[in-house]
Amino acid sequence: MLLFSSSVFAQQFYVRGEVKDEAGNVLQNVTILQHKTGYIFKTGSAGTFGILANQQIDTFSFSLDGYDKERVVVNADNYIRVKMKLQPASVSSAKRDKLSSQIKGLGKEEQKIWMTGDETYASLLENHFVNAKKFPSTGMSLNVDRASYSNIRRFITLKSMVPPDAVRIEEMLNYFNLNYHQPDPGKIFKIKTTLSSCPWNPDNQLFYIDFSSQKLDLDTLPPSNLVFLIDVSGSMDMTNRLPLLKSAFRLLVNNLRDKDSVAIVVYGGITGVMLNTTSGKEKEKILKTIDELEPGGSTPGESGVRLAYSVARNHYINGGNNRVILATDGDFNVGMKTEAELDELISRQRESGIYLTCLGVGMGNYKDSKIQTLAERGNGNFAYLDNFKEAEKVLLKEFTQTLYAVADDVYLNVNFNPEYVKEYRLIGFDNKVGALRDSLAIIEGGEIGSGHSMIAMFEIIPTEINRGAIKDNFTTGKFADLNLRYRLPGNKVENSCSYVSNFEFISSEELDKCYHFSAAVSMFGSLLRSSTFIRNTDWNDIIVLGESATTGNNLLQKEFINLVQQAKTLYLTKPKKKKGNQDD
Template sequence: MTLHSTGYLYYSGASGGFGITSAKVEDSVTLQLDGYKVCTFLIKSTKENNFVLPLLVKKASQPEKRLMSITRDLKPADLARFSVGGETYSSLRENDYMDAGKFPTIDFAVNTDKASYSNIRRFLNMGSTVPPDAVRIEEMLNYFTLEHETPAPGEDFHISTNLSECPWRPANQLFYVKISAKKLDFTQIPPSNLVFLIDVSGSMDMPNRLPLLKSAFKLMVDNLRPIDTISIVVYGGTVGVWLQPTSGGDKEKIHKSIEELSPGGSTAGESGILAAYKLAESTYIPNGNNRVVLATDGDFNVGQTSEEALERMIVTQRQKGIYLTCLGVGMGNYKDSKLEVLAKKGNGNFAYLDNEKEAEKVLVKELTQTMYSVADDALLHVSFFPENVKNYRLIGFDNKFSALSAEGEGMLEGGEVGTGHTLMAIFELTPVEKYDSSASLATIELSYKLPKDSVQHKMSKLIKDSHIHSFQTLPDTYRMAAGISLFGSVLKESRFVKPANLQDVLTIIQPIAKTDNLLQQELIGMVEKAKKIYYKGKASKLKANLFW
């Protein structure tokens, strides 16, 4: 539940009870529950309030049907049976160990979203525990710059791997796969046709919503070029073009237009996005970066029929070369947001902006990664050799239970990869008792398409060298990645890392965190905050449980 006057989130206990404090006689709340429609209600402190959430009608286009990873030769419906009961707090099913002899190959999308990390930071800054299904470990890893490696001349990607001891399970190993995308020369990047679609409804009238977006877009505009074109469409009390197509060089005019935005009225999202795409089509730049940038504080909800038509329209526009990027502010659990699935349909990405520093990171420092892609429909395919690997488990890239049900078998969709992006995927391996030095460890295949091209490209790598690093001698980039994944796993209350705790996370990351790396220092601060929240009164006495 979200209390609108404060923006705070509340979660019911085992009995379904809430404890809520509001300084207002009248307030409004948004209620969310898996399987039910998200609704906003007016509440009055002077009387008892009763609300009923209507059941959602299952639709083929629901975001839950989209798979993040899939094990070959294993039906999603059968995969659901591997789940351990009792974890009813989460709609995500954490990836389990797979028998490399029966199911040697796993496929997963190259996911470049980073929103989960900033969402986790927001919860911790509020002094709140983090909902387990708000933790997406692959997005936490994406948030950090993990030592980009330049691809060879003529190549679009560089693939590197490493193998080490597993700090939370000494008998196992961690296998790291790092993918680095080529960096585009900013001076040679094609012109952009950007349409900002901004929610100016009444709910945006909070410091961490419309004012934050205004600051974010002004920072972004400062880094655009005269050859770029900017337009603004707003939706709230009315829908309309706020700024006609304008050169990126006319910064004063664009800044003035952004500054004059003010909130008011109700949301009219469907009309807004239709108007934005219509404008993007009218200013389309052949071979350019044509993109709608949607910014809002809540789910982009429309009627059932309109929703399906809207998604089809977004897919059609993607096929024409107009992509969709979504920015969320002041929201609840973004993973339940319609924004994420719309961004995927539009072959774009989704970021959560919880403060101005994050806005600067996404829209200034990482502007090219956010807005310019080097590959579409990117998928990784990893096959393990049973001669050396008994079982394997992909960390992160978890699927929702409903995507694994018999009636909801989902499709695995590839992802868009921005220029210079580095992806880290980590597997936990159970080795065979007797290692076969003549056999390989794994094969890695990356399949993708170039932007606006239908030809599929592939590059592969055979991993023969199975040298196992002790965890202490592993390069810092990989140790930091392991620490980040352990942080996410502990927040998710993962059964696979017990008895590890947050002190173990600090034991891994503190010795290698660079004093001049603000993101790494912030990570340490977040783990310290989490210790105080999760181990109330016991944080100072918490001992590390790992021995490695």
């Protein structure tokens, strides 16, 4: 598989090869650093690579989380075979992939059976049905990330087919902030569950879990210590990159209070502090610094990260909102550092109580997005800005959701009652293939912001008792136990709250519109991923269901319908690429 950098190489030599582990398994998404140029490449789904070079003899470094780094001198006349050694558990455990969801008792070896043929082109492996009697308990990491939806919108708007692994259904649902209910006084969360029919499979059911977080009062929020870490490298010299970010940060600055403070750190041709920590009341000074930013040079991201965290630590506010806001196009070149080393750096900073928000702009396929990984490691969140309207949504309308956490390490466990549930399938929260292959991968909770609501969904294969209870209008008994675990910001004590979901089936006709709309969003994501679980669904089914669930003048929901219509036209007129020829 041939991978291209955005730069133009003199087409003199062609370096080809493959990367495998010691057992002979192909390794995809390996980071390849070309020493002569400093350019970064990735191996494809078959573990292969092809790189244009301007000299016959060159040096390359190969790195992947959990493996020893390999440095190889290559001759372009030869086919290169690289073998990577797995690191000892004591060395690599801190850098392991993080799971998005986990089924208690179900071994990763059993889940590997899901990886069949070419269906694992995507780095995300779709969750399958699980026997509730054998494995009744499953858990998921909750967060406010919603980058996937705006990135999908960009692909479709540009009339490009969406890479399957760019589709994360839980983030698509997060985007709409559906069905918010203020928690009871003194409570951080409110949980509501609903069981109804499944629109794409009438024999099955959908189990909706609706979470809402406490809405903080902006006037009483503690002061913020913010560090804007802005990529001003040459790759940012496009209208939808640095100029868009400058407009976005202007919106954020206008929301600051006098007791808040901002510093601006940049990395590009230079890495430095462009604005020392400044009070939020000096808006003109802050805005002038933002307006003067100009792109140019390479992308020394690692030094930028270190400097930004150093500035944040030097002005740390006890009990305040301490946060680095990284804004980049994803061309996050860290020189000689591997992704694993950068991840470890961010993980260490996480312990200091400094959050990390990542804003992506102008990227291509970010299935291996380094900044998304950084947000996860940095106990933060990730948004993708494809236009000014999205910047306004993330940094103005959803200001407190984006920048103020009400809980950290939020994790939900669901324990199903096998009397009513024969099998279940978690929709979204798909795990990376690499995490499932990693015997030491762990699940960690995420950050939840102020006033956020999200809907998680399970597809249920009901038992005969379940079907009979609905037929006889019998609505007693426990359907599932829910346990939500979390920490308050700046507090290491784990809290938990429990919720019992009783068996109560609601017909499709009686179901709130927000759940119909959630189902439509889920169907859209599944169709973009060519999911085998909705084979009988087409674009018109999504449009009909979505239109029936759209409420009033909700512009986001109307935009969704328009996006599905655009996708229908795109996917029905463009021939699908043959498997094996798709770019990773």
